[in-house]
Amino acid sequence: MKWDRAELARTGATLGVALLIAGYVYYVRQGGLLLPAKILVITGGMFLLAAIVLGFPSILGFFSRRSSQLGTNTTILSLAVIAILGVLNFAGARHPKRFDLTTEKLYTLSDQTKRVVGGLQNDITIVRFGSSRTEIKGSRSNQESGAIFRKMTSPAQS
Numbered sequence: 001m002k003w004d005r006a007e008l009a010r011t012g013a014t015l016g017v018a019l020l021i022a023g024y025v026y027y028v029r030q031g032g033l034l035l036p037a038k039i040l041v042i043t044g045g046m047f048l049l050a051a052i053v054l055g056f057p058s059i060l061g062f063f064s065r066r067s068s069q070l071g072t073n074t075t076i077l078s079l080a081v082i083a084i085l086g087v088l089n090f091a092g093a094r095h096p097k098r099f100d101l102t103t104e105k106l107y108t109l110s111d112q113t114k115r116v117v118g119g120l121q122n123d124i125t126i127v128r129f130g131s132s133r134t135e136i137k138g139s140r141s142n143q144e145s146g147a148i149f150r151k152m153t154s155p156a157q158s
Helices: 005-030 035-054 056-063 066-094 111-118
Strands: 124-129 148-153
Touching (some): 005 035
Parallel strands (some): 124 148
């Protein structure tokens, strides 16, 4: 049986990917990058690199077709959009900002409330009696000052 370049490239790529996966599984199961995992990953990478070198003419032929070029452009654009959304999500999680879009500004603290909370010298605990289903208003005051603590107490428990 005679092996041609393309067949060697496909076999090397398959073996390389299998070794990379085996190295990753070994790494995850052992909890560290031990010597066997390193050997599997390095060997898999070498097989994959050899497959790319051996199959380079067929790879170029594949990507020179119009359908492959359009598919590649679509894939790159999709990955770029996903990356941008990921960065925006990360930034939004790190720097949360709330907006009160109600016409009456129901959830916005007044300037007087901000001054009072800002001028507090001691910590304050607010005890509220009611059921746990009722809405607790004024949760934004903790963002203004860390001196206000809330405690919910049910009248049935008192």
